[in-house]
Amino acid sequence: MHVRPKKKRSIIPYLLVSPYLLFFLVFVAFPVLFSFFLTFHKWNIISPMEYSGMDNYTRMFNDRLFWKSLRNTLWFLVIHIPLQIIFALGLAVFLNSKIKFKGLFRSVFFLPVIVSGVVVTIMWQQLYGFNGGVINQLLNSIGLGRVGWLTNPAMSMPSIAIMATWKNVGLYIILFLVGLQAVPEHYYEAAEIDGASSWQKLWYITIPAINPTIFMVIILSTIGGFSLFIEPYVMTGGGPLNSSLSSVLYIYKQAFEFYHMGYAATLGFAFAFIILIIIVIQKKYIEKKY
Amino acid sequence: MKKALIYICLIVMAITFLYPFFWMIMASLTPEKLIGSLTFIPDSFTFDNYLAMFGKIPIGRALLNSMFVSSVITLGVILIGAMVGYALAKTRFMGRNFIFYLIIFTMTLPFQITLIPNYITIVKLGWVDQYTALIIPFLVNNFAILMFRQSFMSVPQALIDAARIDGCSELRIIFQVLFPSIIPTIVTVGILTFMTTWNEVLWPLIVVRDEMVMTMPQLVTLFSVGGRADAQLGVKLASAVLLALPIMIAYSFFQKYFIQSMASSGIK
Numbered sequence: 001m002h003v004r005p006k007k008k009r010s011i012i013p014y015l016l017v018s019p020y021l022l023f024f025l026v027f028v029a030f031p032v033l034f035s036f037f038l039t040f041h042k043w044n045i046i047s048p049m050e051y052s053g054m055d056n057y058t059r060m061f062n063d064r065l066f067w068k069s070l071r072n073t074l075w076f077l078v079i080h081i082p083l084q085i086i087f088a089l090g091l092a093v094f095l096n097s098k099i100k101f102k103g104l105f106r107s108v109f110f111l112p113v114i115v116s117g118v119v120v121t122i123m124w125q126q127l128y129g130f131n132g133g134v135i136n137q138l139l140n141s142i143g144l145g146r147v148g149w150l151t152n153p154a155m156s157m158p159s160i161a162i163m164a165t166w167k168n169v170g171l172y173i174i175l176f177l178v179g180l181q182a183v184p185e186h187y188y189e190a191a192e193i194d195g196a197s198s199w200q201k202l203w204y205i206t207i208p209a210i211n212p213t214i215f216m217v218i219i220l221s222t223i224g225g226f227s228l229f230i231e232p233y234v235m236t237g238g239g240p241l242n243s244s245l246s247s248v249l250y251i252y253k254q255a256f257e258f259y260h261m262g263y264a265a266t267l268g269f270a271f272a273f274i275i276l277i278i279i280v281i282q283k284k285y286i287e288k289k290y
Numbered sequence: 291m292k293k294a295l296i297y298i299c300l301i302v303m304a305i306t307f308l309y310p311f312f313w314m315i316m317a318s319l320t321p322e323k324l325i326g327s328l329t330f331i332p333d334s335f336t337f338d339n340y341l342a343m344f345g346k347i348p349i350g351r352a353l354l355n356s357m358f359v360s361s362v363i364t365l366g367v368i369l370i371g372a373m374v375g376y377a378l379a380k381t382r383f384m385g386r387n388f389i390f391y392l393i394i395f396t397m398t399l400p401f402q403i404t405l406i407p408n409y410i411t412i413v414k415l416g417w418v419d420q421y422t423a424l425i426i427p428f429l430v431n432n433f434a435i436l437m438f439r440q441s442f443m444s445v446p447q448a449l450i451d452a453a454r455i456d457g458c459s460e461l462r463i464i465f466q467v468l469f470p471s472i473i474p475t476i477v478t479v480g481i482l483t484f485m486t487t488w489n490e491v492l493w494p495l496i497v498v499r500d501e502m503v504m505t506m507p508q509l510v511t512l513f514s515v516g517g518r519a520d521a522q523l524g525v526k527l528a529s530a531v532l533l534a535l536p537i538m539i540a541y542s543f544f545q546k547y548f549i550q551s552m553a554s555s556g557i558k
Contacts, residue, residue, distance in 0.1 A: 012460050016377035017389055019370045023430035028396050031407035038407065045413065091303060094296045107545050108304045111311070114541050114548055115534050116489040118507045122514055122530040123310045126317070126523070132326040134313065166307070174553045198292075226400070230491050234515055248402065248492070255406050256496060265406045272400035 038265035045261055056266040066267065068242050069250040070274065072157055076246070077225045079161040084221050085214060087165060088172035093202065095173065096180045106177075110170035117167065121234040124163045125150070128235075150236055153243035160231050160244055168224065172217050179213035180206065215286050219279055226275050247271045311534075318528040325523050339524035340532075346525065347513050348501055349532060356506040359424045360487040366429035367483045368476060374430075375438025376464045380450055390439075397432045405496075412497050423497040424505065428487060433555065434479045441475040442468065478551040481544065488537055506533050 043049040128149035149159040228246040238245035255264035320332035417423040494508040
């Protein structure tokens with residue numbers, strides 16, 4: 001028999017979880033309800049709150065900048081996610097082969113992951129410089145001419161997407177490595193006996209086997225894209241011509257530059273709703289595919 | 291042949307990853323006029339950029355603020371995470387599963403919803419420009435609770451029963467009896483919390499306007515976007531180097547733990 005001290009109804013477990021409950025009430029439950037309440041009001045924090053009905057919602061649907069920031073974020077994701085998967089998976093496959101200095105390479109690729117986004121952004125702002133930037137100097141010296149990485153509205157979001165890939169790829173390399181190490185060696189041996197090429201092995205064995213990791217990378221990158229703030233804030237201020245205005249940067253501007261609290265809360269709800277919908281679609285599509 | 295190709299790819303990529311850091315450090319040590327033409331090693335070195343930075347912004351103070359805020363949060367997250375995680379793993383009470391699902395739900399809630407109202411809460415509490423605004427909202431961390439719950443579940447019940455018979459309080463059981471057997475979890479939670487708090491910018495930007503309370507990434511951000519650097523690139527880069535340095539030093543000592551911790555956070 002299992003011996004346990006006499007069970008009595010104890011308040012100790014409740015005391016132990018009480019910090020969590022307090023936190024939940026103050027920083028989760030109340031904000032969600034209050035935020036919903038705010039979406040029906042006009043408020044600049046200082047003067048009294050005004051009921052405004054559905055105004056914030058109709059305003060949002062007619063707000064060019066709301067759609068712009070949403071399009072920018074989706075554009076970011078369209079570039080960032082494939083780049084992220086190709087580079088992370090490619091480097092993880094290389095690091096998973098029988099080579100030397102694996103640990104060293106892994107540490108180098110991981111370095112940007114631990115460093116603040118502010119540092120990375122300040123660094124890349126210089127690399128992307130039109131005249132003095134190292135990237136343009138390199139392109140120019142091989143005769144490709146200069147690119148307006150941060151000054152051309154068509155390039156600002158792709159530039160941020162490339163930088164974000166560079167910053168995060170180390171983390172996804174590690175996740176892919178964990179996934180790759182779980183693929184049974186005899187799958188590859190069997191394929192080799194049948195004369196499969198490296199590409200065939202990658203396409204028919206590796207990718208299906210690590211599908212859950214790919215899905216996770218897509219979800220994490222999507223959340224990351226919708227959280228994009230410091231990169232455009234420091235690098236471009238959302239410009240040129242709002243071409244790099246991200247969703248969080250737009251919420252930030254509405255709330256803390258114009259003090260439109262009700263409208264900013266409405267934007268917050270809208271973006272959160274969009275994130276959840278996109279994740280549900282991704283989940284459905286990717287699970288169906290394999 | 292194939293192996294050589296792999297090495298070439300990896301080396302080229304490694305250079306791509308190291309060069310920006312190298313360039314930034316070199317540029318921060320280069321006289322302002324020469325930064326524009328710098329690609330590798332400058333012709334002459336100077337500490338002027340660093341001296342100018344110390345004169346313009348209270349970066350030393352910001353460093354101390356960041357140290358203080360990140361340390362307190364890390365400690366709090368470990369203590370509270372362990373308490374709640376233990377209660378969820380090893381005690382029985384009504385509503386236990388409900389709280390567990392509440393935590394899962396909170397983790398999936400996009401922060402865009404709570405950002406504005408949390409700012410208003412801070413304003414109403416009178417915490418703007420206070421350390422409490424930077425610390426309190428981060429003391430409870432859902433991910434840490436789940437990590438601790440997970441590792442307490444694998445601790446043998448006999449250990450706890452024995453301690454209870456000896457008359458140990460639950461707090462002593464958690465922090466004295468069980469802590470030694472879950473050190474990897476403590477290290478993981480500690481590194482992740484410290485790193486994310488150290489690098490957090492959005493929240494400090496919102497709740498702190500007083501330079502004396504600002505954290506380091508916030509101060510560097512405002513310095514580089516607000517024109518305070520007077521378009522002096524070298525000074526801006528010097529502040530970025532100083533911001534990156536502490537975490538890079540920590541990384542050079544605890545690389546393995548950093549990588550393992552981040553990997554486990556992704557895998558959950």
